[in-house]
Amino acid sequence: MKVELRGVTKRFPGVVANRDVNLTVSGGEVVALLGENGAGKSTLMNVLFGLYEATEGEIYIDDQKAEFSSPADAIAAGIGMVHQHFMLIPVFNVIENVMLGLEETKGMGRLDEDKASERLLSLSREHGLQVEPYAVIEDLPVGVQQRVEILKALYRNADCLILDEPTAVLTPDEIRDLIGVIQSLKDAGKAIIFISHKLKEVLEIADQIVVLRRGEVVGTTTPSETNEQELATMMVGRDVQLEVSKTPSEPGTAVLRVTDMHVRDDREVKVVNGVSFEVKAKEILAIAGVQGNGQTQLIEALTGLRKVESGNVTLGDEDVTGASPATLFKMDVAHIPEDRQADGMIGAFSIADNLVLNTYRERPFSKGILTDRSAIQRSATKLIEDFDIRTPSARSPASTLSGGNQQKMIVAREFTHAQRLLIASQPTRGLDVGSIQYIHARIVAQRDEGAGVLLVSSELDEIMALADRIAVMCAGEIVGVLDRADATREKVGRLMAGVRDEAPRPPSPPVAEGEGS
């Protein structure tokens, strides 16, 4: 199978999302579509999948012109898409999800799950995608959900698979598995379009790399002809520094001390199980771990957003267990929350108002019961400039900002105060290379000015770039603490998967694996 996009342009009112894009992918080939967030990768693929209609340009399948006005048309033509946000129904089981829209029935429209399950299992064996057909989606780990998505496409006889940022949600181990699956699909003659903004992966997986910037193709290359630095430059359009420059830390006294903390989640399940650690002044302690291992609840408990079941938190010498966010703010604790749109800002409020969410009660923004609009406006104008927030006006609603600029706004609000402790949760999730670089530099600068930094991230790259010490969290516990100097990606990755090996390994030769003694 050969899929071709010829001269595809997609315009939205006021924006050109794709301009004159050409792309070809053939059976047995992996084409990586590389670009920053907002470069138009997803839009382009939504055009190919029939979710959007191209303003100009054509799609050819095996040299035949094709018209897709809905995903149903694209599916019928053999195109399958694994969306970044899975299109799975959480309360349905695997079979129901896979066969939805293409149901097997036995008279009177009765569903025939067994028949569907048979076909699913044979596909699953063929491509090494193990699933339990009757498991309910919401109980499955993200990596398995992704397998279901891939199976869903294969079930529809897809010959061309579009994988939209498939690694964003996976653990290092799951990424290994996925690469294996992609290889097997490739061997089976499928055409694969792999969307990513991660350079390492693209170099590893792709046969061909197409770089997209501001909706246009700015380069086509192969892994053997290029390297990370060159791809980054192509992608961003200027030279970028991939690693933050940072001097070794000179840790001071402990700022934050957490002792034997236990926390429950919304379903009353205990997800933080006796966690203890400390963060010193002038150091970055990173908590690494796959999402959903209790980091979220740990941070919520530390920042006064969730009840602490038991345990102790001290800030300097003061007990702040269960202290409210306002109290913590007064004690110079800054917080960049994990879900910036839900917990970090109010989308419908102006940028100026968002910038004073923590200080609007204080002078000069408040006088008695009145707020001083002009003071708020003046401060906003200054912060927008200082933190390079790209917006037409401080009066625009915060929701109109791009992800990177929303984050800069939150950073601007949180960083403008004297700081003892900075708690940053997934601070660069979903941001483009340029914004990541900026936020990282700011975090390091805070450290150098004397703040203790508690960083939570599920991105190994981020952990390795920023941390002075790394605590790995798995299943609600800290399974290991490493100094940055001793930490390798492999070591951290193993701990993230829950393999503890603090004890020295028996001196057996590493090649003996799998032979059985």
Next chain:
Amino acid sequence: MSSHSATVTTSRISPARARGFGIFFIFLAVAMAVLFGMGSGPDSATFGLNGPDQFADLPTVEIPAAGTAYFLAVVAAFLGGMQLARGFGHRIYLVLGVVVFLFIFAFLVWATEDNSLNLYGMLQSTLLRAIPLTLGAISGVLCEKSGVVNIAIEGMMLFSAFMGVIIGSASGNLWIGLIGGALAGGVLSSVLAVLSIRYRVDQIIAGTVLNIFALGITSYLTARVLVEYQNLNNPGTFRQFSIPIVSKIPLIGPLLFRNNILIFLTFVLVGAVWFGLNKTRWGLRVRAVGEHPKAADTVGINVQRVRYRNVIMGGVVAGLAGAYLTLGSVGRFDENMTAGKGFIALAAMLFGRYNPVGAFGAALVFGFAESLQNKLAILNVGISSELLAMAPYLATLLVVAGVVGRTRVPAADGVPYVKE
């Protein structure tokens, strides 16, 4: 895949909540012992169990009032203890139903002490009162499973009760009246569908507007038309008929198999809608659209069409509920005769966890509360009738506020789908 076990749980009931249930059961047990056990004299309560035209009559049951209350209290306390010690897991709602039933039964025995009560009559009136609630709840299930909130069940019921009467009287044919009533519900629900699906009006507001409209127009027309032309308000009612043989089984025969067509139709609908939603392609697609419309869209399901179809079907079923109130029951229309039944039906839908069978069970609970109110007025237990009249609404309030708590609502319920 070792790291996710912490977040996976089989039971969706928190330990605190489970404990709460246990304590609640024991509280009810104590209340039963104190109020009905100690509160009863030495006499017995007599219950009749027989309907008309049975193979044989069951004997009359005579039970000691105080002893029964104590016994039931012990059973309830035992269930409470079990819940605290071991937990019933997801079957807790069933157990809750049992315990509440024990409580109500103990109450009945207490109220009937030194008196007699025909349980058959009470059960029959429970069922009759549950019918419109069940149909209303099924209407809600059909709409909300597809992701459209329908709080206009009340208005649809009222409007179709009215139209059913007018059309039935004018045509002189009950069947035409019934169809007219059902269609009237369908028409009103199409308005809801267009407003909420096409124009994405807030669904609560759209529903409220329809309720006000239905009340306004039927009240106006009652005053202007029905009062003057009384023969337009006299369609008659569907006759009862018996299903041979099974209707002669003592107690349940006359209860279940000697009814009018609308009641049989309700039984069929409960089963059919449950089967349709859970076992068929149609149901899978409806649920998909109500949970995650975009996912449904990406596999080629026409989200808007599914929603239109379901909302209109829901309207037709609400129309049947309305027609039952007039053509299947009293045979005439009175101003605002639904009196909140459409909202109680919504509560039954929630209590029944969006499941037609569950909704039927919930409707029976509410129907029982209504008929209890009537019977107690007759038994003259010394509670003022105004207070008793609150019983069904009070039961609804308790259910909605306390018991339902965390019913799992379809994820996209009330959220319009915007195709990009």
